[in-house]
Every structure is written in C-alpha cells, then in structure tokens.
Amino acid sequence: MVAILTRGNGEVMATAADFDPKSPGYGTVDSAQKGRARQALANTFVREWCGADIAEVMRGYDAEQLVDALCQRKGYQVTMIAAGGDPSPAATEEG
Structure with a gap:
C-alpha cells in the first residue's frame, strides 16, 4: 500500500508505503x-x-491527528494506492 499526502494544489508533501x-x-x-x-x-x-x-x-496518533486536521481544514488529501492498484480518483481516501 502506498500513501501520498498532497496539498490542495497537488504538491506532494510526504509519501510512505507498507507491504507487510x-x-x-x-x-x-x-x-x-x-x-x-x-x-x-x-x-x-x-x-x-x-x-x-x-x-x-x-508521533503516531498525534501525527495522524495533525494530518487529519490538514485534510479537513486546509484541503490536503491522503491518497492510498494498493500495490499494482489503480491510482484513479476512486482509489483516493481523503482525511
């Protein structure tokens, strides 16, 4: 699973992945x-x-709360893409 945090203008702010x-x-x-x-x-x-x-x-919960607030109040977006998955808007998970 690949996670991407973007600002409202599409600028990538952070990425992470988990394949466990x-x-x-x-x-x-x-x-x-x-x-x-x-x-x-x-x-x-x-x-x-x-x-x-x-x-x-x-870290952890506190960091997630910060990202949630940025998504809710500042137009940031978290996109999750399954490995080999579809990076379409339907694959997007906000907040």
Missing part, C-alpha cells in the same frame, strides 16, 4: 496495510516538515 502481509486476526491485509501506511505517512510528514523538537514528541 501481516494483519490482525480481526482485519484484512488491505486494511492493516492502509493503517500502517497512513501512520507512516503522518510520521514522515511531521519528521520532514516540523522542527526536530516537534518531530521528537509528535
């Missing part, structure tokens, strides 16, 4: 990869765009 075939006993591989890729995307964004002190303390 493991999933929790209650979920699918697809949903597990989406979750891990989204968390990695948020962590990558914070690490690349925030100061070192902020990146050190803002």
Whole structure:
C-alpha cells in the first residue's frame, strides 16, 4: 500500500508505503496495510516538515491527528494506492 499526502494544489508533501502481509486476526491485509501506511505517512510528514523538537514528541496518533486536521481544514488529501492498484480518483481516501 502506498500513501501520498498532497496539498490542495497537488504538491506532494510526504509519501510512505507498507507491504507487510501481516494483519490482525480481526482485519484484512488491505486494511492493516492502509493503517500502517497512513501512520507512516503522518510520521514522515511531521519528521520532514516540523522542527526536530516537534518531530521528537509528535508521533503516531498525534501525527495522524495533525494530518487529519490538514485534510479537513486546509484541503490536503491522503491518497492510498494498493500495490499494482489503480491510482484513479476512486482509489483516493481523503482525511
């Protein structure tokens, strides 16, 4: 699963991927990869765009909340593409 964070103008702000075939006993591989890729995307964004002190303390859930807020309030978009999948708008997951 490849995750891409873009601004409203299409500028790529961060990317991340997860190809681990493991999933929790209650979920699918697809949903597990989406979750891990989204968390990695948020962590990558914070690490690349925030100061070192902020990146050190803002990880996981906090980083995901920041990305969610950017999507909801600033027009950012998270796109998930399954490996070998269709990068069409239908494959896009916002927020």
